[in-house]
Amino acid sequence: MTSIYPSSGTSTTASSSANLLRISGMASGIDxxxxxxxxxxNYQAKIDKANQAKETMQWKQEAYRDIIKGVKGLxxxxxxxxxxxxxSGSSFNTNAVTNSNSSxxxxxxxxxxxxxxxxxxxxxxxxxxxxxxxTQNSMIKVTNPAGWTGKTLEFNLDIDGSGTGVATxxxxxxxxxxxxxxxxxxxxxxxxxxxxxxxxxASYVSDGTGDYIKFTKSDSTADITLKEYAVxxxxxxxxxxxxxxxxxxxxxxxxxxxGISKPxxxxxxxxxxxxxxxxxxxxxxxSTIKDLMDKVNSATKGSVTxxxxxxxxxxxxxxxxxxxxxxxxxxxxxxTTATPPVDTDNVITIFGLAQNGTxxxxxxxxxxxxxxxxxxxxxxxNKFTINGVAYNLVSKGSSSxxxxxxxxxxxxxxxxxxxxxxxxxxxxxTKLTEKKDSNYTPLTDAQKTSMSEDQxxxxxxxxxxxxxxxxxxxxxxxxxxxxxxxxxxxxxxDSANTSTGKVALNFGSYGTGAIxxxxxxxxxxxxxxxxxxxxxxxxxxxNNMDDFKKLLIGSSSSSLTTNQAYIGSKKYKEDxxxxxxxxxxxxxxxxxxxxxDGTYTLSGYMNIFVNKQYDFSSSGTSGKNTLPDQVYxxxxxxxxxxxxxxxxxxxxxxxxxxxxxxxxALNSQQSTISSMxxxxxx
Numbered sequence: 001m002t003s004i005y006p007s008s009g010t011s012t013t014a015s016s017s018a019n020l021l022r023i024s025g026m027a028s029g030i031d032x033x034x035x036x037x038x039x040x041x042n043y044q045a046k047i048d049k050a051n052q053a054k055e056t057m058q059w060k061q062e063a064y065r066d067i068i069k070g071v072k073g074l075x076x077x078x079x080x081x082x083x084x085x086x087x088s089g090s091s092f093n094t095n096a097v098t099n100s101n102s103s104x105x106x107x108x109x110x111x112x113x114x115x116x117x118x119x120x121x122x123x124x125x126x127x128x129x130x131x132x133x134x135t136q137n138s139m140i141k142v143t144n145p146a147g148w149t150g151k152t153l154e155f156n157l158d159i160d161g162s163g164t165g166v167a168t169x170x171x172x173x174x175x176x177x178x179x180x181x182x183x184x185x186x187x188x189x190x191x192x193x194x195x196x197x198x199x200x201x202a203s204y205v206s207d208g209t210g211d212y213i214k215f216t217k218s219d220s221t222a223d224i225t226l227k228e229y230a231v232x233x234x235x236x237x238x239x240x241x242x243x244x245x246x247x248x249x250x251x252x253x254x255x256x257x258x259g260i261s262k263p264x265x266x267x268x269x270x271x272x273x274x275x276x277x278x279x280x281x282x283x284x285x286x287s288t289i290k291d292l293m294d295k296v297n298s299a300t301k302g303s304v305t306x307x308x309x310x311x312x313x314x315x316x317x318x319x320x321x322x323x324x325x326x327x328x329x330x331x332x333x334x335x336t337t338a339t340p341p342v343d344t345d346n347v348i349t350i351f352g353l354a355q356n357g358t359x360x361x362x363x364x365x366x367x368x369x370x371x372x373x374x375x376x377x378x379x380x381x382n383k384f385t386i387n388g389v390a391y392n393l394v395s396k397g398s399s400s401x402x403x404x405x406x407x408x409x410x411x412x413x414x415x416x417x418x419x420x421x422x423x424x425x426x427x428x429x430t431k432l433t434e435k436k437d438s439n440y441t442p443l444t445d446a447q448k449t450s451m452s453e454d455q456x457x458x459x460x461x462x463x464x465x466x467x468x469x470x471x472x473x474x475x476x477x478x479x480x481x482x483x484x485x486x487x488x489x490x491x492x493x494d495s496a497n498t499s500t501g502k503v504a505l506n507f508g509s510y511g512t513g514a515i516x517x518x519x520x521x522x523x524x525x526x527x528x529x530x531x532x533x534x535x536x537x538x539x540x541x542x543n544n545m546d547d548f549k550k551l552l553i554g555s556s557s558s559s560l561t562t563n564q565a566y567i568g569s570k571k572y573k574e575d576x577x578x579x580x581x582x583x584x585x586x587x588x589x590x591x592x593x594x595x596x597d598g599t600y601t602l603s604g605y606m607n608i609f610v611n612k613q614y615d616f617s618s619s620g621t622s623g624k625n626t627l628p629d630q631v632y633x634x635x636x637x638x639x640x641x642x643x644x645x646x647x648x649x650x651x652x653x654x655x656x657x658x659x660x661x662x663x664x665a666l667n668s669q670q671s672t673i674s675s676m677x678x679x680x681x682x
Contacts, residue, residue, distance in 0.1 A: 052441055071477075
């Protein structure tokens with residue numbers, strides 16, 4: 001009979017004896033598989049031991065990654081992109097603002113603003129520098145609608161648009177209306193009943209400077225001109241010259257639609273560079289207005305924008321900055337001002353632009369709480385901050401807002417941090433102190449075959465207990481975090497005189513500077529934080545916010561020298577407690593927000609130890625003993641022992657096969673002799 005002997009624990013190599021034809025005990029009566037398995041059991045034991053060690057290391061990686069995830073979760077308080085962020089002054093803002101009329105002014109406050117009511121009178125809003133051109137569309141300003149009633153408008157219509165033929169005179173008679181909108185309706189009614197039907201229309205426009213009737217040509221093949229007089233020589237109010245009706249100017253219109261036949265070239269300067277460092281803007285008559293706008297916006301990197309009003313066709317230039325220091329200057333480049341000489345159309349004249357435009361400062365009166373007289377200030381923006389209050393001016397007029405102080409918000413934020421900090425401390429402390437039961441080790445493949453899935457799960461959960469007991473990394477992290485709490489925080493640290501420069505507040509419950517927070521007196525808590533005296537905490541927040549912020553989120557301007565340890569340095573002494581925690585956590589698990597799944601490998605002592613494999617050699621000798629290195633080395637060991645097991649199995653099976661063949665030959669000889677002697681071989 002033939003048999004294939006399966007190896008235990010891992011797959012066999014290509015040189016395995018699995019493909020060898022084995023004759024198992026037919027002649028000798030020996031259970032060859034059982035004997036060979038017993039003979040190579042020492043190799044299998046080595047494989048099982050290496051696999052168990054490898055699995056233990058992998059479990060340890062998982063346990064570490066769970067801790068890292070917890071640390072990354074606490075780092076949310078030190079991540080500017082997180083809603084929990086606490087390293088900015090805004091997270092310690094006790095003030096809230098109620099705005100009475102947000103259409104005039106709104107206010108927001110930080111922790112340094114004074115509670116009370118702020119009265120604001122906006123005299124002027126800050127304005128950007130702006131240059132605005134004339135109307136490019138066919139528009140007539142209407143100052144007296146009644147003056148149009150009963151009048152007749154006369155249009156000259158050149159059907160083929162050649163300008164060479166005799167134009168047809170088209171009168172529009174009997175216009176009526178008491179408002180500009182009424183006049184527009186009446187004119188459109190008359191147009192639809194005339195030779196102008198389908199060739200033009202009228203619309204009502206109001207742009208803040210007055211009411212207008214806008215005429216738009218819809219037939220591009222016709223030339224239409226509104227004469228400045230009515231039939232019979234009666235002048236209609238607002239029509240001061242012949243008006244050529246166009247199709248309406250937009251960003252897609254070509255410069256040639258504005259009457260430009262030559263290239264355009266002009267100098268544009270703005271703000272501090274006005275007239276000293278101009279930018280040259282150039283375009284051809286075939287360029288669209290959008291092309292020219294893009295050139296301006298790109299050349300100034302958004303500091304000046306060119307735009308067109310889709311209703312009036314007015315071209316304008318506007319600065320990004322507000323205030324009297326913002327300005328725009330445009331000068332046309334001509335043959336006498338340009339090098340090389342250019343012959344250009346004057347865009348200043350064609351667009352109807354002024355050469356210069358200057359912004360305006362905001363002028364505002366503010367009466368702060370406790371003041372009996374108002375303070376008038378000019379600002380170069382409608383958004384500015386004075387004494388911790390951020391003002392946003394919206395329109396002219398008077399309004400007010402009220403700042404109220406409430407320390408409960410800050411206390412609530414601190415409590416949330418303490419809750420999450422304690423959860424992490426509890427997890428680490430549990431891992432450091434839980435006892436390992438040596439009776440539970442990783443199961444071998446052979447052991448798992450006789451167990452159910454639930455039994456395996458229960459066994460492995462017990463085997464994973466105590467893997468991080470007294471772990472050096474976790475012990476060090478816990479010690480360093482606790483150390484941040486009771487090392488004094490200095491506004492400016494002087495190693496020669498440590499009695500000065502200390503921030504007026506400190507952790508603890510006793511003394512004038514105590515903020516009422518301390519570590520638990522229960523030694524089994526592992527250094528959890530407790531708010532022992534909430535009244536002291538509120539008092540510190542309400543009466544000494546500057547020092548409270550220095551104590552928790554102060555940031556030293558000092559820097560570390562080459563290879564200098566952070567803990568104990570001048571920088572450490574001057575950093576606030578949260579800032580210290582932030583730096584310490586970064587050294588273990590990298591920056592906040594990176595590797596939240598616990599698998600980050602680029603920086604952080606713990607990250608690298610758990611996740612970084614340095615050893616990529618076949619010998620396993622060039623690593624740095626990180627956990628991945630250790631796992632890799634065990635993988636090499638398993639492979640080596642498996643090769644040895646396969647080789648030994650092959651040798652032993654070869655010997656037993658030879659024995660079987662010899663026994664078969666002997667049995668055959670005995671049978672032959674017995675036949676010759678006439679006796680039975682049985």
